[in-house]
Amino acid sequence: MVSRSEPGYLAAADAIASTYQCRGGQPGLVYGIVAGGSLVHCRGFGQRWLDGPAPDADTIFRIASMTKSFTAAAILALRDDGALALDDAVADHVPELRGLRPATADSPPVSVRHLLTMTAGLPTDDPWGDRQQGLPLADFARLLTGGVSFAWAPGTRFEYSNLGYAILGRVISEASGSAYVDFIRERLLVPLGLSRTGFEIAGFDPANLARGYQRSGTGWSELVPDGYGAFAPMGGIFSCVSDLARWVSGFAGAFPPGAETAGGAHPLCRASRREMQMPQIALPQGPSRLPGDRSDRGPVSYGFGLFAAERSSGRIVQHSGGYPGFGSHMRWHPATGIGVIVLANSTYASTQPLASRLLDAMLREPSRHELSVREPSRREPSVRAEGADVQPLVCGPAPDPGGPWPTTLSAQRAVMALLRSWDDAAAERLFTENVALDEPFQERRRKVALIRERIGDFRADEQRAAEFDSPAHCRWWLRGERGVAAAEILLTPQRVPRVQFLGLAVPPDDSAPLGRVLQAVVSLLNEGARDWPLSLAASDALDTRLLLRQLQMAAAWAGHCQPGAFRAGNGATSVTVELDGETGRLILTVLVDPAEGGLVQVEITLDT
Numbered sequence: 001m002v003s004r005s006e007p008g009y010l011a012a013a014d015a016i017a018s019t020y021q022c023r024g025g026q027p028g029l030v031y032g033i034v035a036g037g038s039l040v041h042c043r044g045f046g047q048r049w050l051d052g053p054a055p056d057a058d059t060i061f062r063i064a065s066m067t068k069s070f071t072a073a074a075i076l077a078l079r080d081d082g083a084l085a086l087d088d089a090v091a092d093h094v095p096e097l098r099g100l101r102p103a104t105a106d107s108p109p110v111s112v113r114h115l116l117t118m119t120a121g122l123p124t125d126d127p128w129g130d131r132q133q134g135l136p137l138a139d140f141a142r143l144l145t146g147g148v149s150f151a152w153a154p155g156t157r158f159e160y161s162n163l164g165y166a167i168l169g170r171v172i173s174e175a176s177g178s179a180y181v182d183f184i185r186e187r188l189l190v191p192l193g194l195s196r197t198g199f200e201i202a203g204f205d206p207a208n209l210a211r212g213y214q215r216s217g218t219g220w221s222e223l224v225p226d227g228y229g230a231f232a233p234m235g236g237i238f239s240c241v242s243d244l245a246r247w248v249s250g251f252a253g254a255f256p257p258g259a260e261t262a263g264g265a266h267p268l269c270r271a272s273r274r275e276m277q278m279p280q281i282a283l284p285q286g287p288s289r290l291p292g293d294r295s296d297r298g299p300v301s302y303g304f305g306l307f308a309a310e311r312s313s314g315r316i317v318q319h320s321g322g323y324p325g326f327g328s329h330m331r332w333h334p335a336t337g338i339g340v341i342v343l344a345n346s347t348y349a350s351t352q353p354l355a356s357r358l359l360d361a362m363l364r365e366p367s368r369h370e371l372s373v374r375e376p377s378r379r380e381p382s383v384r385a386e387g388a389d390v391q392p393l394v395c396g397p398a399p400d401p402g403g404p405w406p407t408t409l410s411a412q413r414a415v416m417a418l419l420r421s422w423d424d425a426a427a428e429r430l431f432t433e434n435v436a437l438d439e440p441f442q443e444r445r446r447k448v449a450l451i452r453e454r455i456g457d458f459r460a461d462e463q464r465a466a467e468f469d470s471p472a473h474c475r476w477w478l479r480g481e482r483g484v485a486a487a488e489i490l491l492t493p494q495r496v497p498r499v500q501f502l503g504l505a506v507p508p509d510d511s512a513p514l515g516r517v518l519q520a521v522v523s524l525l526n527e528g529a530r531d532w533p534l535s536l537a538a539s540d541a542l543d544t545r546l547l548l549r550q551l552q553m554a555a556a557w558a559g560h561c562q563p564g565a566f567r568a569g570n571g572a573t574s575v576t577v578e579l580d581g582e583t584g585r586l587i588l589t590v591l592v593d594p595a596e597g598g599l600v601q602v603e604i605t606l607d608t
Contacts, residue, residue, distance in 0.1 A: 212325015
């Protein structure tokens with residue numbers, strides 16, 4: 001593992017976790033950072049038990065509902081073996097459910113897929129399900145024979161169900177011919193070398209166990225966890241950061257799609273591990289807590305035993321665990337392979353906010369390329385940023401080798417040469433026919449001249465890495481002595497790709513209407529956005545009261561802001577610019593009326 005005295009961003013992560021621990025929400029916690037297929041950093045705070053040592057990478061905690069990813073993986077392994085199909089009726093594998101009354105006359109039978117995706121129609125059963133952990137199998141069989149109640153017709157809605165995953169444990173036993181715990185151990189734990197992972201505390205050295213606690217007055221009361229039982233498939237596993245790092249790495253290592261052997265040996269094939277992380281059912285969206293609040297930043301879905309959330313940085317895959325005495329969370333970013341694990345020893349410890357903040361910090365860190373150490377392709381060149389060769393990353397599950405096409409990188413270099421010295425003949429060879437039709441070369445030459453006029457003589461920014469939304473896309477930054485502007489290309493899907501799109505962000509002239517309006521909006525944000533200034537003319541269609549509230553919220557999140565890099569805009573009627581704040585970055589888009597120069601539209605988003 002990387003020493004705490006090594007890179008500064010790891011020391012910063014320690015500081016985040018230390019501050020969280022000081023709030024006193026649990027006797028102890030431990031967190032780990034996963035990157036490049038291994039645990040690269042781990043740090044424990046507080047106590048494994050009262051007056052005991054701090055936890056470390058090998059300290060065992062109950063991980064509760066994080067167990068569901070193991071259960072889902074076992075189901076897919078059996079599916080891959082041909083022992084079951086995801087669309088099998090559950091009653092085909094669990095005899096006690098053969099007489100189950102359907103939710104409605106037109107409801108389909110509950111399937112294995114319904115249980116995996118929590119769309120079986122069963123009502124949420126927290127915290128009841130946690131207290132069924134040790135239910136004997138015979139009692140569970142009687143419970144199922146007595147029937148279950150439906151809140152929804154199967155296949156129509158997500159609702160979190162512990163009972164559904166307990167039933168999947170029965171499916172695993174029936175399809176495999178082995179006890180659930182034996183199948184998990186032999187098919188998943190042993191092949192992965194997860195020797196500190198299991199279902200009974202008696203199997204672990206007490207010195208390596210974190211004891212679970214709940215708040216009792218001003219102190220802590222120790223809790224004795226239930227033993228193994230019928231509900232173990234939904235939350236019964238005990239594990240540690242070092243073992244869970246391998247588990248997380250197995251999922252992160254399934255991206256990008258490529259060779260089956262990439263990312264190391266695993267008992268579940270890469271395609272099935274990716275399938276677990278794909279959105280299967282969208283979660284119901286709750287209302288924003290404040291008007292204009294954009295903090296949710298995209299839909300959240302459930303896959304197979306894992307949640308998938310779309311964020312500005314790409315998809316985040318995650319799952320929490322909560323149980324009397326324990327709280328846990330794991331999350332990772334498939335595009336980079338960077339992940340975080342947090343384990344704590346208090347009842348339903350709120351570990352997700354800490355894990356989320358830690359991962360966000362790693363993804364914002366300019367040196368995250370040092371963390372994301374996927375094997376580079378021998379046929380793929382690197383790009384230079386901050387004076388060092390780093391592997392270019394694609395924001396999404398690009399096929400192996402996982403980076404941009406070599407033709408994308410060569411096209412970026414060719415466009416950069418064209419921007420330095422425009423030549424129509426070279427442009428015709430580089431671009432597809434639509435580029436000149438969409439915007440004549442003469443107009444494109446004028447834009448390049450305006451950029452040079454407004455930010456100075458520019459070159460490719462070595463302080464900021466290029467961005468790739470797909471292997472056929474590249475966004476990079478032009479840095480001049482007076483500012484930074486974005487350039488962007490997109491290649492065609494042809495066998496020999498060509499550039500089909502060139503985008504250039506033209507900064508506005510400070511003395512022109514767009515420039516003056518941009519300055520006024522930024523000043524309004526920094527001054528508290530209390531009243532709309534009479535000097536700032538706005539369209540009747542613009543809700544200035546709502547915009548004032550949005551500016552206030554943006555200022556509260558980011559602090560005092562300064563305009564930074566220009567991301568898009570024609571420089572005359574539209575501009576999109578990064579606002580670098582004291583505590584965060586905003587993206588501000590401003591549109592003005594081409595005739596009157598008045599404010600027509602403002603959009604503010606968080607760059608997280």
